Amino acid sequence: MSATRNNVAVLGGGISGLVSAYRLLRQGNRVTLFEASDELGGLGGTFQHEGHSMEQFYHVMLNTDEHLLALLGELDLADEASWTETKMGFLYDKTLYPFNTPVDLLGFGGLSIAGRIRTAFGGAYIAKMLNDPKGLDQLSVSEWLEGIFGAEVFEQLWRPLLRAKFGDMYENVPAYWFWTRLRREKGSAKEVKGYVNGGYRRIADRLRTEIRRMGGVVRMRTPVYAIQDAPNAIQINAEGRWESFDTAVSTLPLPLLREISRGRLDQAIPQLKVPYQGVVNAVAILKKRLQPNYWNAIVQKGFPFQGLVETTHVVPMSQTGGRHLVYLLNYCGKDSETYRQVDGDIKFQAVKAMKAFNPKFAQEWVEDIKVFRAPYVEPVWPLGYLKDKPRMRCGSTRLYLATTAQCYPQVNSWNTMVGIANDVAARMQFDMDNIYNSEPRATEASPSLVHAG
Numbered sequence: 001m002s003a004t005r006n007n008v009a010v011l012g013g014g015i016s017g018l019v020s021a022y023r024l025l026r027q028g029n030r031v032t033l034f035e036a037s038d039e040l041g042g043l044g045g046t047f048q049h050e051g052h053s054m055e056q057f058y059h060v061m062l063n064t065d066e067h068l069l070a071l072l073g074e075l076d077l078a079d080e081a082s083w084t085e086t087k088m089g090f091l092y093d094k095t096l097y098p099f100n101t102p103v104d105l106l107g108f109g110g111l112s113i114a115g116r117i118r119t120a121f122g123g124a125y126i127a128k129m130l131n132d133p134k135g136l137d138q139l140s141v142s143e144w145l146e147g148i149f150g151a152e153v154f155e156q157l158w159r160p161l162l163r164a165k166f167g168d169m170y171e172n173v174p175a176y177w178f179w180t181r182l183r184r185e186k187g188s189a190k191e192v193k194g195y196v197n198g199g200y201r202r203i204a205d206r207l208r209t210e211i212r213r214m215g216g217v218v219r220m221r222t223p224v225y226a227i228q229d230a231p232n233a234i235q236i237n238a239e240g241r242w243e244s245f246d247t248a249v250s251t252l253p254l255p256l257l258r259e260i261s262r263g264r265l266d267q268a269i270p271q272l273k274v275p276y277q278g279v280v281n282a283v284a285i286l287k288k289r290l291q292p293n294y295w296n297a298i299v300q301k302g303f304p305f306q307g308l309v310e311t312t313h314v315v316p317m318s319q320t321g322g323r324h325l326v327y328l329l330n331y332c333g334k335d336s337e338t339y340r341q342v343d344g345d346i347k348f349q350a351v352k353a354m355k356a357f358n359p360k361f362a363q364e365w366v367e368d369i370k371v372f373r374a375p376y377v378e379p380v381w382p383l384g385y386l387k388d389k390p391r392m393r394c395g396s397t398r399l400y401l402a403t404t405a406q407c408y409p410q411v412n413s414w415n416t417m418v419g420i421a422n423d424v425a426a427r428m429q430f431d432m433d434n435i436y437n438s439e440p441r442a443t444e445a446s447p448s449l450v451h452a453g
């Protein structure tokens with residue numbers, strides 16, 4: 001623990017902000033967390049249905065999520081995780097194929113026999129690439145996959161999947177991202193997914209309790225409107241006035257941080273040359289189970305969604321009052337037509353799409369359908385991103401970053417963000433102890449304004 005109690009601001013109350021605040025408090029600092037909305041958890045946010053809390057976007061843990069699992073241990077939540085073996089499917093040419101075992105692959109009608117054999121060998125080859133192949137950062141995923149699997153498998157399988165995730169910008173996504181993704185998903189022989197009793201919201205709530213217990217201030221419904229660099233300080237404008245902090249960490253997507261940054265700070269914030277991917281999804285609350293898989297890729301021309309996830313294969317039915325949750329999703333840019341479709345159209349398409357997964361499905365199964373959008377999920381990673389990846393500290397200012405643009409090559413997940421937040425809190429402490437605390441102090445302790453929550 002540090003000898004000096006620094007006064008630190010945290011921007012954003014998603015998992016990155018919560019873990020940053022928790023660590024900085026444990027290191028002995030004073031912490032104020034600013035959250036714009038009325039809920040903590042960010043993209044892991046929830047909605048209420050008949051007294052049950054349900055996630056706006058599907059979220060599960062993997063048994064390889066080392067940082068998240070370590071955090072659960074610290075928060076006494078490890079025993080509350082349940083693990084379920086899950087299946088994956090492929091909707092291709094109006095048929096739902098299982099896609100889990102070599103036998104499934106042999107029965108997959110979307111490929112010729114030669115294509116199926118090539119897929120099996122290609123998959124085995126990638127699984128054996130144990131060493132971290134950093135060189136793949138410079139190679140496009142399309143070139144890499146086509147080289148391994150051949151033209152037929154690439155056209156029939158991989159190209160539609162890549163387009164589904166990154167739109168037309170997939171061409172330049174590095175193979176390195178894809179390799180780490182495959183390794184995360186297939187980290188163990190069986191596909192097992194985990195859920196903490198109460199969902200990711202439970203983790204956020206427990207972190208909030210810990211933050212409060214250590215004297216941290218959580219200011220809900222308090223968007224930061226402006227942030228600027230000052231001599232030996234960072235200044236934050238929220239609720240119509242400026243406040244000074246010894247240092248700050250932003251967990252906002254970079255385009256949002258740029259919008260609020262002022263003066264010299266604006267130059268210090270990394271400029272990404274690529275857009276962010278957003279997501280729009282319909283959540284159908286059903287009275288019956290729709291289909292057998294947790295996750296389904298949809299490779300069918302003209303189909304209005306790219307993926308269908310039935311989370312109640314992992315989320316216990318006790319959490320939803322016996323209801324089944326089906327997420328129909330499209331990753332897309334926030335300015336795209338898909339993102340801007342009206343909710344009514346998306347709901348109508350969702351009903352039609354579910355019928356394609358189960359001919360017995362009927363409108364009476366539907367209790368409700370909700371639509372949620374997130375404009376900034378992660379950047380569309382460009383070739384060579386390793387060298388452009390934003391650093392922890394913004395230039396020579398006292399602003400630090402723990403944001404999804406730093407995930408690469410890891411997959412954007414709570415696990416990755418917990419790891420990043422841990423590292424940033426440690427780095428901030430190092431700089432506070434070794435650099436800032438030998439400089440004159442420019443800040444007053446932040447007033448304890450607590451708004452809600």
Ligand SMILES: Cc1cc2nc3c(=O)[nH]c(=O)nc-3n(C[C@H](O)[C@H](O)[C@H](O)COP(=O)(O)OP(=O)(O)OC[C@H]3O[C@@H](n4cnc5c(N)ncnc54)[C@H](O)[C@@H]3O)c2cc1C
Nearest residue numbers: 012014015016035036042043057059060223224412413414
């Ligand atoms: C469809 C989908 C599925 C996913 N599935 C999984 C999964 O299965 N497992 C998994 O682990 N991860 C999953 N993820 C990824 C996971 O959601 C993210 O990695 C994680 O939530 C990012 O957290 P964060 O705190 O960095 O950012 P965010 O969650 O985006 O949090 C940022 C916070 O900043 C706040 N904010 C914004 N502007 C301001 C401002 N001016 N002032 C104050 N506050 C502000 C926002 O309200 C928000 O609370 C999924 C994501 C999506 C979209």
